Amino acid sequence: MEASRRGVCDTIPGARIRHLYSSWVVIGTYCIRLVILVTIIFVGSSQGRELTQAATAASRHERRLEAYTDSRSNGAPMHGPAVQSFRVSDGSWVDCIPIEQQIAAHHPALQDHIIRMQESSSTHLNLQQQNADRQSLLHPQRFAREHGGCPEGSIPVQRMSTDSKQLSLRKQQQYHRRHPRHSKHVGNGSAAAANDLGHLYAVVGAPETVGAYAGAGAIFSVNGPVIGDPSYEFSLSQLWIAAGNGNNTNTVEVGWQTYPALHQGDNPLAPHLFVYWTSDDYHGIGCYNLECPGFVQTSNTWVLGGSLAYTTLAEETQNEFNYDDEISISVVFDSTIPGWSLSINETNVGYWPSSLYTTLQTSADTLEWGGEIAPSTIPTNTSMGSGAFPSAGFPLAAYQRNVIFYDSALTPMNADLSLLGVTNANCYNVSIQQSGDFANWGSYFFFGGPGGLDSACV
Known part of the structure; x- marks a missing residue:
């Protein structure tokens, strides 16, 4: 037991x-x-979050144009309704439009177009790094300074008065005409030649070579020219990128313009940023800014048609020049769009799709930089640039500096400004400088003049 x-x-x-x-x-x-x-x-x-983030990124970077229609438009192309609107201190209004519903969506070649939301790219030459004098980089437009920009997913559109809009749609092709090399008025022409042409020029150009160029750029002084007849005349500083000839002339154009009749009610005597394009030698296809289907905007801070900070000749005379009153502009062909990509002050603003063009689809033949006047009479009291002749030099005369072109390999190079186009040197002139007194200015030129105010512009 x-x-x-x-x-x-x-x-x-x-x-x-x-x-x-x-x-x-x-x-x-x-x-x-x-x-x-x-x-x-x-x-x-975690994978779900990654997939969600990827989907969000994809939806953000693969927005499609969607044409907005409204019975009140009578079939005319228009932007979608604003998601938010801002009053700017210069008296203008800016409407924030859904990026998908911008007017470009109405172009037949851009139906279901996927908007290319570009990041800052090294393709655009960093022009501002070439200038040690620019210590501060304030945005030159009041909308961005005062409001910061539009909400994500929208773009700013300058609201136009009824009179300005009618003028823009009815007469912009008549006013904004071909530049001298395409119209064969090159050289120190007479007043009769200028009157035949309708516009007066002081421009420089790179050698014309078929298919040689993939873009151009420069840093622009932004000036306050005098406008003799505000009901009609304009004065501008711009760059031209062009291909073709005759009725097949295609252009990309960017710069600033003082054009009171087009900018009524929002500081009309100030220079305004503009873009322009044509694919039929200015006969009816193309327009300023976002006034017709064409240019695709991606930036939510830059206002096409919006006024810019600038320096007047009186301020320059008193040595009050401000490097903030400059803008750097470059336009480069981007094969991933495909199209011509616009950068202002190193910010991608948008692009002209290749499908808008017939001869400017992948490369350009002609590059020009300089000033243009649309006179109502000759002589005219409208000044070009600052109103000073090129001989006045810095800081009095208007200029474009660090003038570059992009070759077919997208390599930025100092432009060989060997060609001049001056309609009448008694009115407005141009002076080319190749790495002169300002070592960090690269290729540059002074241009402009007072018109009939202080010269024998006849």
């Missing part, structure tokens, strides 16, 4: 050990399963 009890008792500790061992196995197995389950959930949720 004792032996029997002893045997039973002897087995009790072993049973307990086996029981505890079994319990730990169960607990361990449970813990392992729990860890595996948590890992699966974590990985799954």
